[in-house]
Amino acid sequence: MNDFLHKLPQFVGNHLALSLLLVVLVIALIVTQIMLLLRKFTELTPAGLTQLINRDSPLLIDLSAIADFEKMHVPGAKHVAMSQFDPENKDLAKARELPVVVMDKDGRNVDGAAQRLVKAGFTRVYTLGGGVLAWQQAQLPVAKGKN
Structure with missing residues (x-):
């Protein structure tokens, strides 16, 4: 030495x-x-999201392109176009106390949306690491279509 x-x-x-x-x-x-x-949101694995769904019934927001959303999404997720994502929306503001999970196809473009939710006063904000593709690779069920 x-x-x-x-x-x-x-x-x-x-x-x-x-x-x-x-x-x-x-x-x-x-x-x-x-x-x-220091960030104020947590990244979940597919297994972590499954536990959160079973425990708390979170609001699932999918920011994928509409074509990707229709091909596959986490069951129960609501599609919101990234260009129309507004945490200050009256309907979304009602869910401030609920856990909110933001996801997209591959998990690369959700940090900004999660930060916007935190800034708007949401206290329990999560992202799905790896996105819907990670969910599918974990062999968890996916839904198809607009719902």
Whole structure:
């Protein structure tokens, strides 16, 4: 270990670009983890969503494209187009105390919607990690069509 510490300054001097890249990557990792800890919503696995459905009857909002929603969605999910998603809507405001789960086809575009719900005063906000595709891959039932 002592030998390593003596050679480290020489290595950093000889490989400055690699050393800076390592520092940048470590900082990016730390910032990403801190942001995950500070966000006010939780990402659920398909098994976690199943437990939540069985325990609390959450409001399920699917932000997938309508074609993807009609091909498959979590049973009981309501389709809302991303362009029409409004947490301040009167009908949605009635559900502020309910758990709300936001999902889409692959889980990539739901963080912004979840943050908007939190900002609008929703206290129990969740996202489905991996989206409806993860739900299907977990071999859980999917519904087809508009309902």
